[in-house]
Amino acid sequence: DIQMTQSPSSLSASVGDRVTITCRASQSISSYLNWYQQKPGKAPKLLIYAASTLQSGVPSGFSGSGSGTDFTLTISSLQPEDFVTYYCQQSYTTPYTFGQGTKLEIK
Amino acid sequence: EVQLVESGGALVQPGGSLRLSCAASGFSFSTSSMNWVRQTPGKGLEWVSYIGSGGRTIHYADSVKGRFIISRDNAKNSLYLQMNSLRDEDTAIYYCASARGSNWDWGQGTLVTVSS
Numbered sequence: 001d002i003q004m005t006q007s008p009s010s011l012s013a014s015v016g017d018r019v020t021i022t023c024r025a026s027q028s029i030s031s032y033l034n035w036y037q038q039k040p041g042k043a044p045k046l047l048i049y050a051a052s053t054l055q056s057g058v059p060s061g062f063s064g065s066g067s068g069t070d071f072t073l074t075i076s077s078l079q080p081e082d083f084v085t086y087y088c089q090q091s092y093t094t095p096y097t098f099g100q101g102t103k104l105e106i107k
Numbered sequence: 108e109v110q111l112v113e114s115g116g117a118l119v120q121p122g123g124s125l126r127l128s129c130a131a132s133g134f135s136f137s138t139s140s141m142n143w144v145r146q147t148p149g150k151g152l153e154w155v156s157y158i159g160s161g162g163r164t165i166h167y168a169d170s171v172k173g174r175f176i177i178s179r180d181n182a183k184n185s186l187y188l189q190m191n192s193l194r195d196e197d198t199a200i201y202y203c204a205s206a207r208g209s210n211w212d213w214g215q216g217t218l219v220t221v222s223s
Contacts, residue, residue: 032209043202043216044152049209087152091209094166096142096154 002026006088006099012107013078021073021102023088028068032092035064035073038101039084047086048073078104109133109212111203116217123193123221129186129203129214137181140164140206143188145199146216155201156188171197193221 003026013019023033031051036044046055048064051071061076075082083106088099115127127143143155156177157166165177176189186203200216 034209034211043213046211046213049211053209055210089152089211091206091211094154094157095168096144096157098152098154100151 001095002029002090002092002097004088004090004097004099006102008102009100010103010105012105014107015078015080017078019075019078019104021086021088023066023071023073023099025069025071025090025092029090029092031067032090033064033066033071034089034091035062036087036089037082037084038087044087080106109205111205111212111214113201113203113214113217116201116219118220118222119193120223121194121221124189124191125193125219127188127190127201127203127217127219129188131184131186131203131205134205134207134212136184136205141177141179141186142204142206142211143177143186144202144204144213145197145219146202147199153199157206158186190219193219195221197221 005024007022033051035048038044047058047062052064063074083104086102110132112130119125138160140159142157145155146152158177162179174192178187198221200218202213202216204211204213
């Protein structure tokens with residue numbers, strides 16, 4: 001199975017900050033990497049697919065990059081509604097696997 | 108607009124069975140592969156099962172292999188998960204998710220609780 005290691009597991013930041021979350025795959029997954037945002041009590045919402053493609057309707061402040069084994073999600077200027085949990089997922093091969101999540105907290 | 112609506116979640120005793128359903132609309136269900144993903148309350152996400160658009164290609168997580176059966180009815184735009192021999196550790200919110208290439212859409216989830 002492909003292991004997805006996401007870091008950090010939690011991050012304290014302020015409104016307006018630029019933050020980066022990292023996801024590393026245990027083997028190459030090409031660009032088959034998705035990023036999700038999950039608010040409490042809600043389903044995960046797709047932000048970025050194919051490593052760098054912004055899902056329709058997602059604010060342009062979110063961006064993704066990487067290929068192979070190393071990927072990043074960047075939020076250019078944190079808004080109050082962004083302080084929730086983020087997950088990466090590889091869709092290269094089953095079993096599809098997820099990172100353990102990054103919880104963004106207000107400093 | 109893509110809509111995925113899960114149903115069938117309930118409280119069930121260990122060893123029992125349950126069938127989840129997912130009603131799809133707003134996209135070409137018959138040409139989309141589908142998945143079930145679960146999330147333990149307060150914990151992370153675990154992929155459970157995959158079914159190809161035609162229903163012939165199927166994969167399961169090791170944790171559910173031999174106990175869960177995924178199926179679909181393209182005429183009814185519906186996805187199913189038959190869960191047998193349920194265990195305490197199967198307690199989770201179960202989401203159905205459509206996969207059109209790398210673009211995944213998720214339903215709102217249905218809660219399955221396995222407890223005596």
